[in-house]
Amino acid sequence: MVAHVLRLRIDLLIGAFRGDARHVLTRVAGLGLLVAALVAIFFGAARLHHADAATAQAVTVVVGSALALGFFLGALVGGFDDQLDPRRFAVFGTSPMRVAGATFLAGVLSVPVLGVIAVAVAIGGLWRAQGAPLPIVVLAAVLAVLTCMLLAKIGLAIGGLLLRERRSRELSGLFLVMIVVVAVPVAIFFVSLEWDGAVPSALAEAVRVLSLTPLGAAWAIPGGAVAGSSTAQIVVAVLTVLLLGAAWVALVRLLLTTTERPGAGRERAGLGWFALTPSTPGGGIAARSLLYWLRDPRYIVNLVVVPVGATLAIAPLLLVGVPIEYVALVPAPLMALFFGWLAHNDLAYDSTALWMHVASAVRGASDRAGRLVPVALVALAALAVSIPLLVSLHGRWVVLPAMVGVCASLFLCGLGLSSVSSVVAPYAVSRPGDSPFQQPQRSGGGLSQGVVLLGAIVFSAPALWLGWLTLTSDAALAWATLWTGVGIGLLVLLAGILTGGAVFSRRGGRLMEFVEST
Structure with a gap:
């Protein structure tokens, strides 16, 4: 043979x-x-x-x-x-x-x-x-x-x-x-x-x-x-x-x-992301969200604004004389914070497409988890490049674990809180096909934005404090910062998905009223 x-x-x-x-x-x-x-x-x-x-x-x-x-x-x-x-x-x-x-x-x-x-x-x-x-x-x-x-x-x-x-x-x-x-x-x-x-x-x-x-x-x-x-x-x-x-x-x-199941390949041919993601409710929602994030100008603008805004935020620090080795460590945590914040009103971007989730009785946790996949993939690639680059500009690789821990905590906590805020306090956004820079008049929305940003910082306070100590006094705390940040971030993310999922399941009718009226 x-x-x-x-x-x-x-x-x-x-x-x-x-x-x-x-x-x-x-x-x-x-x-x-x-x-x-x-x-x-x-x-x-x-x-x-x-x-x-x-x-x-x-x-x-x-x-x-x-x-x-x-x-x-x-x-x-x-x-x-x-x-x-x-x-x-x-x-x-x-x-x-x-x-x-x-x-x-x-x-x-x-x-x-x-x-x-x-x-x-x-x-x-x-x-x-x-x-x-x-x-x-x-x-x-x-x-x-x-x-x-x-x-x-x-x-x-x-x-x-x-x-x-x-x-x-x-x-x-x-x-x-x-x-x-x-x-x-x-x-x-x-x-x-x-x-x-x-x-x-x-x-x-x-x-x-x-x-x-x-x-x-x-x-x-x-x-x-x-x-x-x-x-x-x-x-x-x-x-x-x-x-x-x-x-x-x-x-x-x-x-x-x-x-192999006969014809399985032909059934899945041409389905794109739907053929790639698992055949589960969460997988289907993740595939649909990936299509939106990669094609809808409203999402693309948000993704472009995050690294640009994080880079511009360091200009005042340089102008007031903060040493470049410290300023270099600022953009990555800011990017992690804003990437986690991006999903805080994700449900509003669905517009009337939300009826598919409500009519099919999708579990709330599946909806919450599936919507986070696109921003998680984009953020992982962006942070994987920016964190080592900024640490190399800083000059001390010993702080790398601490930087990863801080960014993980800010990002994951932001995702967890966003999973709750997008069903508790959604607000009107530009409709599909409209310019991403054309925002409708609205009376609310600022509260949920601020709560997610401040909440992510508050929950990440232990990792931020340990990261500061790593930078200024004891470099041996770098690994403690890493595990603290990852642990807190995962707990907040899991709690946010479960809590947001429970709210989504209870408020399906009201959420439909919201997307139909905005």
């Missing part, structure tokens, strides 16, 4: 370069980019041959960990189809173990895997120049490649089981958001480091942690051998491969015994 599957894999590779001119050109361009990347990696590894072992270890572990994570996430949500999906072999009556082994071995003959093998060879040559023993280098390369392959196969299997036909452009958009949330802060962190001819202490600590995780353990083995302490990395890397291998076999068994 293994030989047959390998021949099939070779035919698939050759067939990828057949077809119309556009298809062939795309494949050739992709292959060219991969070759260019591999050449760059080889040259980069050659330049590190004469670097010190600490620098080589930092580069190896960081690049290897990113590569392993990319294999998993790319396979999971990248929209790729597994040409050797185990379900295609179900009709042959072969045991799950044989199918798992054959498809895994055939996976070696793929462009990404051949690329990671080339990377492992280049890094192996680097560590041979650093004096690492050949058996250790070979073991590390084999474990690293196996880890990446297993992560990719598991990602494809999970995507096939759970996502099925949901790999739409919306899912690709979320993948890009994930890249922004992860890659941009890491890039900012690296750029802000001061090397001074040696590996910065912050990066050295990050490398030490990554070298003991499943992502980076295999890549850290040669460096550990040169330093005389590679046992822990070998144990973690071997256990990772064994556990991932067991998970792959279990997933193959599940794939071979799971029958």
Whole structure:
């Protein structure tokens, strides 16, 4: 069976370069980019041959960990189809173990895997120049490649089981958001480091942690051998491969015994966000809210105003002479506060569309939670970029956990209070299709706006106080600030969703009267 599957894999590779001119050109361009990347990696590894072992270890572990994570996430949500999906072999009556082994071995003959093998060879040559023993280098390369392959196969299997036909452009958009949330802060962190001819202490600590995780353990083995302490990395890397291998076999068994519902893909085709979100009341409301937030000018204006307003707010501080290192820490908490505040009147923007929720007897908590998904996604991406950038301008990375805790508390508390205020005290806004800058006359609304803003600050007072102490006196309180802020924020958010949901369920009729009359 293994030989047959390998021949099939070779035919698939050759067939990828057949077809119309556009298809062939795309494949050739992709292959060219991969070759260019591999050449760059080889040259980069050659330049590190004469670097010190600490620098080589930092580069190896960081690049290897990113590569392993990319294999998993790319396979999971990248929209790729597994040409050797185990379900295609179900009709042959072969045991799950044989199918798992054959498809895994055939996976070696793929462009990404051949690329990671080339990377492992280049890094192996680097560590041979650093004096690492050949058996250790070979073991590390084999474990690293196996880890990446297993992560990719598991990602494809999970995507096939759970996502099925949901790999739409919306899912690709979320993948890009994930890249922004992860890659941009890491890039900012690296750029802000001061090397001074040696590996910065912050990066050295990050490398030490990554070298003991499943992502980076295999890549850290040669460096550990040169330093005389590679046992822990070998144990973690071997256990990772064994556990991932067991998970792959279990997933193959599940794939071979799971029958997809006929026509499920056709039913969901073209549904966009509705195909991506869960098939629950809250998921449906989240999908509808995402469409509104990404297309309605009234929402888009609100999203643009938040970072602009937070940036303009620091101008008076600079004019009165506040040091730039302190002013740099102000915009992120302001953005978190206003992002949480944005949903305080979200129900009013629905206009008459609210009848769908009331008529279908949607649970109030589902309505409250679903409406928070769009602003949560936008705020997560914006804060993930702005917080590291502002902390780098401040110059002390020790305050990063405190900044995250303060922003999490302000944002989550704002969302929780907004979940209540939008059903207790909604007020008139511009109707769908009107200019976002054209506001109707109204007699109320200011109270709910102020209550949400002040309430979020009041509930976040413990995190704000601990953050101030971290900044001015005791940097050891940074982690206490983080956990305090996250804990308070989650409690207020949960309480707000439940309370707002109860009010929504009781006041459905009055809320319909409100949207019909405004």
